[in-house]
Amino acid sequence: MRTMRGWFRDTTGGLPRTFWYLWTGTLINKLGSFVLIFLAIYLTTARGFTALEAGLVLGMWGVGGAVGTMLGGTLADRWGRKPTLxxxxxxxxxxxxTLGFVHDLWPVAGTALLLGAFAEGARPAFGAMMVDVVPERDRLKAFSLNYWALNLGFACASVLAGFAAQTNYLLLFVIDAATTLVTALVIFLKVPETRSERPVRAAGPAVGLPGRGGLRVVLTDRVFLGxxxxxxxxxxxxxxxxSMLPIAMAQDGLSPSSYGTVIALNGVLIVVGQLFVPRLxxxxxxxxxxxxxxxxxxxGFALTxxxxxxxxxxxTVLIWTVGEMLNSPSNATLLGELSPVAYRGRYQGMFSLSWQVAAAAGPVLGGLVRQQAGNTALWLGCGAVGGLVALVHLISGPARERQAAALRPAVAPAEPLPATAMPKPAETATTASPPALAAARSTS
Structure with missing residues (x-):
């Protein structure tokens, strides 16, 4: 029992109160993330769209998301994290x-475009807030806990969405909107603005005041772009x-329910095991x-x-899920350290854009390879890409670590706070000062 208590403290302890409000918002929002799970089915059944028309709507969502990530990142730096979020x-x-009430193709597609822009526009501001409020030494476990909440919420939403859809499709949209509003209320009431207004100096790029220099800083940062x-x-x-996994399983005579059961293992393993990853x-x-x-x-994908x-x-799902569990928190902590304080929103937006591009291009490339070269070539090709990415990570790692060290900023001289105005120890991580001022380096 003592060992379990120690593990629990090590896994969850020491994180600032603001982080837990953000974490709670993540969980609430994902518990109500119904629409994306059933959107294609809804469009083709309740609205009578063809598969091509449903694909167009989903594509518009993706286009909006790509625009939203970049716009949200810029606004998070210029306007502030909280108002943007x-x-x-x-x-x-x-x-x-609105999407639950419109019927015709183009109003639906236009609404999906705007929905994608708003939904994905929140990601850079949220990510920047997480980096702002969590000390560098605690980011690995913070991002692991947030990833755990994402997957727990999504797993529960998948089940709840099935029941809601059987009752009334409109209920999916109402509940999804309601949980988003509750999350916004939590942020509004409990989370302060975290963007620092102080000038910063560092050995690396992006020196100066927040918001100055635009996307040029990101686009000329070769280490980060790599x-x-x-x-x-x-x-x-x-x-x-x-995209391709359900097609491959169907070709082998397996039912859609078999795919649902198999892919559910991904969420189960993450929910059960992700809390142990930071210590490993x-x-x-x-x-x-x-x-x-x-x-x-x-x-994992090659064995498919x-x-x-x-x-x-x-x-195969269990194998590549282990890789996913190792990748997500490590990626998030490194992203935080490679993002200059003044440009965190833009850096978060650029990183999110890579996911949007992959989501749009992945099914097309996968389908093209499968059609031209066959199923085996697709999955072995995935294995080859994974091996190549692993090799380049090893080669490029030292340059990233040097840049991360150079970007640990020092706050420019400013008027010292009176003793009575100093933050309490429990709240220091929630102030707007750069996380690099934390006493210890990240342990990731």
Missing amino acids: LTAQLGAAGMML FVVLNLFSALVFLQHA IRDRSRSHVLALAAAVMGV AFAGTAWLYAL
């Missing part, structure tokens, strides 16, 4: 309700589980962890070429 959430709730490209290739492999990978080289994650994901039964497909 609240605006995006309120807009997403409004568009979600990191984004590696994530793009990893995402292209990973997202095949949502802390104090280890992030480049080695990311390389191992890419290699394991590559092996030899699967033919549900249990073999389940085994």
Whole structure:
């Protein structure tokens, strides 16, 4: 029992109160994330759209998301994290309700475009807030806990969405909008603005006041862009589980319910095991962890070429899920350290854009390879890409660590706070001062 209590303190202890409000918002929002799960089914059944028309609507969602991530990142730096996040959430709730009431193709597609922009526009501001409020030494466990909440909420939403859809499809949109509004209320009442207004100086790029320099700073940061490209290739492999995997299983005579059961193992393993990941990978080289994650994901997807039964497909899912669990918190902590204080929103937006591009291009590339070269070539190709990404992580890791060290900023001289105005120890991590001022370096 004492060991369990110690593990629990080590896994969840020491994080600022603001983080837990953000974590709660994540969980609430994901518990109500019904619409995306059933949107294609809703459009083709309740609205009578063809598969092509449903694909167009989903594509418009993706286009809106790509625009939203970049716009949200810029606004998070210029306008502030909190107003950007609240605006995006309120807009997403409004568009979600609208989508439940519009009927014709182009109004639906236009609403989906705006919904994607608002929904994805919240991500950079949220990510920047997480980096702002969590000390560097605690980011690995903070992002692991947030990833756990994402998957727990999504797993529960998948079940609840099925019951809601059987009752009334409109209920999906109403509940999704309601949970988004509740999340916005939690942020409004409990989370302060976290963007620092102080000038910063550092040995690396992006010196100066928040918001100055635009996207040029991001687009000229070769080390960071290399990191984004590696994530793009990893995402292209990973997202095949949502597009080509169900097709491969159907070709082997397995039912859609078999795919649902197999893919559910992904969420179950993450919910059960993600809380143990920080202790396994802390104090280890992030480049080695990311390389191992890419290699394991590559092996998992490559083995899909030899699967033919549900249990073999389940085994491949379990393997690449381990890689996913290693990749997500390590990626998030490294992203935080590679993002200059003044440009965190933009850096978060650029990184999110890599996921949007992968989500749009992944099904097309996967389908093209499968059609031209066959199922085996697709999955073995995924394995090859994973191995290549692992190798490049090992090669590029030292440059990333040097840049992360150079970007630990020092606050420019400012008027010292009077003793009575100093923050209490329990609240220091929630102030707007740069997380690099934390006493210890990240243990990831």
